[in-house]
Amino acid sequence: MTSQDIHKPLLDSLSTAIILLDSHLQLCHMNPAAEALLSISCDRCRGEAITHFFHESSDTPGELLHAARQVHHYTKRHAEWQLLNGEQITVDYTVTPFADNEGLVIEILPIDRLLRISREEMLTSSQETTRVLIRGMAHEIKNPLGGIRGAAQLLARELPDQDLAEYTSIIIDEADRLRNLVDRMLGPNQLPEVANLNVHEVLERVATMIRAESDGRVRIARDYDPSIPDIRGDKEQLIQALLNIARNAMQAMDEHQTPNPTLTFRTRVRRQYTIGRRHHPLVVHMEVIDNGPGIPEAMVKQIFYPMISGRAEGTGLGLTISQHLIHQHNGLIECHSEPGETRFSLYLPMDPPSTTT
Structure with a gap:
């Protein structure tokens, strides 16, 4: 029995992601925390080269792992890993050789959340x-x-x-x-009138208004998770928040004459999600995605401030109001944009909101 086999039960009990490699940089073992982080199964992937499962964007695959054999250990901060499923994560990790030179131990700390x-x-x-x-x-x-x-x-x-x-x-x-x-x-000065609501009814109302305002020029695509239960919130305020975002996207696509203008509404459930300093077991993740010209990188960080607009006819107040309304629901809005795709992500806790002014 190797030293790796001896330590496997202990490693499996840790919440830190641990990967064990042999001398050929092939996967020997990963604990449950590492399986969850990398979205792979150790039993199905044992014996595969570790560079098959992730690629570090700033490094030749495996270069640092080979280099770690020559020293006692190697630590890298804020490394960008591209996973097999296409997801990108940011991690701190340490590579340490076994004393008997049988392989390497990789200790991984995901820091995206932090x-x-x-x-x-x-x-x-x-x-x-x-x-x-x-x-x-x-x-x-x-x-x-x-x-x-x-x-x-x-x-x-x-x-x-x-x-x-x-x-x-x-x-x-x-x-x-x-x-x-x-x-x-x-902005609005009234507190949310909280009641049970279906987020898909909110999105469908917004879709109907956008279709009417655009005379059908904007195609509406849907990617819903039908299993999402009702949440607590103010239906009219959430409609207004989402309508401001969707209307901005529609007008930007019109101004730039985007071919086949499309708005995509997507819903998912996110587990164990933190908004601000508050941890939520479940949140609803709604996305409004358009295929328009995108928002200039320098403006993305400012678009939620009042009087900031990327359109000639814009007032710069719509997104500010949307952010305020979502904030009143203890939620969060994020924006990621590049030419051809702008994505607004809204996160709403499934636990009852405590109204915020």
Whole structure:
């Protein structure tokens, strides 16, 4: 019995992903944590070269593993691994040779979740600061607007020449326009009216409105998980959040005359998912995907801020409102974009939301 066989029961009890390789870099054993991480079965893949199961994007396959034999151990941080199923993960890993030179031990720590939580916290904090600033500025703007409008109305009554009323009408109309803009910047101020809802009914309502607004030019594709149960939330607010995203995609495809413009609605269930610092056993993952021109990389990180828009006719408020509505449901919106595919991902906890203002 080799030293590897002796240690297998202990390795199987660990929550850390561990892989054992022989001297030819072929798979001898991986514990359940490693099987779950790499989405492969040890029993079916034993004896295969480990480089068959993942490829490190910045490295010639197997180069670091061969190099690890020459030293006591090797550690690499923030390595990007491309898995056999096409998924990409970010890991820290350590390669250590066995003392008897029989093979290698690879210890893997996935850090995607930690990086995502850190990124979300920084983004949420920045956006919350911006939201507070915008609200403060909006209230300061609304106060003098009321005075300007009132003064213009009084002035219109005292004018000796009615032909001059055109100018006071312009003042009143522009004051009203600015007030409406400020109200939109402030966003919805009502708390969600929570009830049981079916996320597919929400998406179908959005699909119907997009089909009507585009006169059927935009094709709607569906990729639903019918097993998703009802969740708790405000149906009208979720429709508005998703409609803002889908409408932006439709308008971007129209402006760039995208051939065969298509919107894809996708639903899945994600298990053991963390939003902010709160862990959820189950979340609903909804995606709105379009095949339009994409969002410039420099703008992707800013699109949820007010007054930021990639379209000439855009107001820059739709996505801000969507984010606010999803935030009130303790959810999360993410955006990934490249030419030919823009993907908005919405995550909503299946446990009842505690309303957030």
